[in-house]
Amino acid sequence: MSDTVAPDSVHPRVRPDRQCLFDSASEQGGYFTAEQARACGYGFALLSHHAKTGRFIRVRRGLYRLREYPSSPREDVLAAWLALGRDVVVVSHDSALDLLDLSDVIPDAAHLTVPRSRRNLPKLPGVKIHTTVRPLQPGDLTSRDGIVVTSASRTILDAAEAGTAPDQIELAVVQAIRRGLALPDQLRRDARTRSRRVAALIDSALGLVAA
Numbered sequence: 001m002s003d004t005v006a007p008d009s010v011h012p013r014v015r016p017d018r019q020c021l022f023d024s025a026s027e028q029g030g031y032f033t034a035e036q037a038r039a040c041g042y043g044f045a046l047l048s049h050h051a052k053t054g055r056f057i058r059v060r061r062g063l064y065r066l067r068e069y070p071s072s073p074r075e076d077v078l079a080a081w082l083a084l085g086r087d088v089v090v091v092s093h094d095s096a097l098d099l100l101d102l103s104d105v106i107p108d109a110a111h112l113t114v115p116r117s118r119r120n121l122p123k124l125p126g127v128k129i130h131t132t133v134r135p136l137q138p139g140d141l142t143s144r145d146g147i148v149v150t151s152a153s154r155t156i157l158d159a160a161e162a163g164t165a166p167d168q169i170e171l172a173v174v175q176a177i178r179r180g181l182a183l184p185d186q187l188r189r190d191a192r193t194r195s196r197r198v199a200a201l202i203d204s205a206l207g208l209v210a211a
Contacts, residue, residue, distance in 0.1 A: 030069025173205035
């Protein structure tokens with residue numbers, strides 16, 4: 001099928017680049033945003049055309065998926081992260097524990113963290129937005145399957161503070177330390193910047209690692 005329709009009034013001189021779009025989508029489980037599509041020459045009219053013919057699946061406003069791309073686990077998290085702005089939000093808490101394979105927790109929603117100053121994001125079903133006043137530093141971030149998630153240490157502390165079951169936090173600490181994803185001394189120091197409950201929970205979990 002050709003990628004041409006009537007000239008798009010927004011990008012009349014830009015030819016659609018199928019490979020460009022596929023490259024972007026392949027890094028995101030087959031998903032892509034309208035902004036990414038425009039950067040590859042797919043304006044509004046062309047996006048609408050392919051959505052109507054079924055070549056692209058419109059997931060929600062501004063978010064699409066290549067029909068032929070194979071499905072993958074945790075697509076709900078990926079879709080939520082892209083829909084709310086990959087440059088603004090980061091996958092966190094129970095969803096990050098799951099993506100990092102640190103515990104047996106089953107997330108009840110797609111958990112995302114956003115700076116408190118950007119808290120007025122649209123509400124999406126199945127998405128839990130957490131706000132933070134603690135700036136996310138480069139060391140607080142990592143990547144899994146093309147998704148930006150909080151690092152093991154940041155994930156553990158955020159989840160503990162939010163009330164994730166203590167046994168899951170203990171398991172996450174043990175996994176993170178044994179797999180070299182977190183350092184005991186640094187995790188203990190960072191825990192002391194949180195509540196006494198969190199600091200005590202982390203100390204207890206680190207005791208299990210040493211045992």
